[in-house]
Amino acid sequence: MQGKWIEIKVITTSEALEPVSGIFYSMDCKGVAIEDPEDILSREQGPLTWDFADINILEYGGKAASIKAYFSEDDNPSTIVDYIEEKLKIIKESGINIGEGKVLYAVVKEEDWANNWKKYYKPTKIGKHIVVKPIWENYSNKDNELVIELDPGMAFGTGTHETTRMCVEALEKNVEANSVIYDIGTGSGILAIAAAKLGAKEVLGVDLDPVAVDSAAQNVQHNKLNNIKIIEGNLVEVVEGKADIVVANIIAEIICILIGDVKKVLKTGGLFISSGIIHERREMVIDKLENSGFQVLEVNKDGEWNCITAILK
Known part of the structure; x- marks a missing residue:
């Protein structure tokens, strides 16, 4: 048309x-x-x-x-x-x-x-250091800011949602120079890119949606990063090796289903950061984590949403 x-x-x-x-x-x-x-x-x-x-x-x-x-x-x-x-x-x-x-x-x-919709989407600071900048906007970054160039297209993840912000904040606290990060349901790739910007050694973004995979791959190119790989498929079917941190910003029910698979691809002592959890589903996720060999370290809240950081014992 x-x-x-x-x-x-x-x-x-x-x-x-x-x-x-x-x-x-x-x-x-x-x-x-x-x-x-x-x-x-x-x-x-x-x-x-x-x-x-x-x-x-x-x-x-x-x-x-x-x-x-x-x-x-x-x-x-x-x-x-x-x-x-x-x-x-x-x-x-x-x-x-x-x-x-x-x-x-x-x-x-x-x-x-x-x-x-683009006229309402402006550069946004999330966490202490990350600034998400639409590729069509100008922005002069300040000291210690890490700027993510983003064109979300049809994929979820612009940095403006509470669940995304909490995941970024959790990554800021926990990503180290040698960290291997898996981002499940990567969407626009924003969390994978944030992890790479924060210094992770290797980042893998996985999504079932080919539109999201294309969007995330393009955003990786916008940010000129060579330590991120974006792939399409189910987590355990397409991933080899184990991660130090797995992050999933989806919904509570899917997180509960994924916990068993996350254990297979997460190192002992590794962290599982999960968000997209409404208040009514928080205890359900915590119970599932604790019954699956995880210890909940932190639960953060923003609006109607929760982000849970748990360690694999």
Whole structure:
């Protein structure tokens, strides 16, 4: 998609999503995006599910569903809106609750979708020494600051999240000149790069997501580091040797699943730094660590999140 596009949005209900989206699919639109709060609210609660999700990530806070469709800038938006409003009346008359049933339109640029978020992402200091700098921003580093050049793209990890900050702070305390570090679920590669900047001898970033692997590898290049390797796959299947520190900024349920594998790739006396743990899951992770041969050394909190540093006995 290039240039400008007409974005047509219908604010409706989950119940009406199928017939309303059918309106768009019968038209010459270039793409349809659906936001249904029931995708989160109706899911089974439990390990590896959405029970940790914040409903406020949704545009209408879970109170309404919406459908957006994109049309050529040559199309007449008023004509499209009139057509959709007529179709919505028919759906409503058939007994389906369409909620607000409001139709909105705007002219958008494709580059807006990809780049608008960048204006809110500025150089950020995390920990005592690490500064995360977007590659498109200018920054003059001060004494003792270690600057990470970062373009997160579609991968998680910009340095602005509490879990990332706590992991960086834990790495600052524990990385030594001869340290071998494994970063599980490396995302943008920010923790792997931080470990290398802090003086680690060897760093390995692992992720199951090929998009994250590409993003992390590019960020390693941005920072001109030659002691980091980024690989795709499951931890124990792609890693040889053992680390002094394993860091994982994921979620509590996944951390609990990973603990057994972490033991296989961590030296005795090595540290496991884990974050992405909400308060309600903290004791679950601590119990799993202690029952698996780890001793918890430190638990740090920031907002709703926890970071746990444990040593393998």
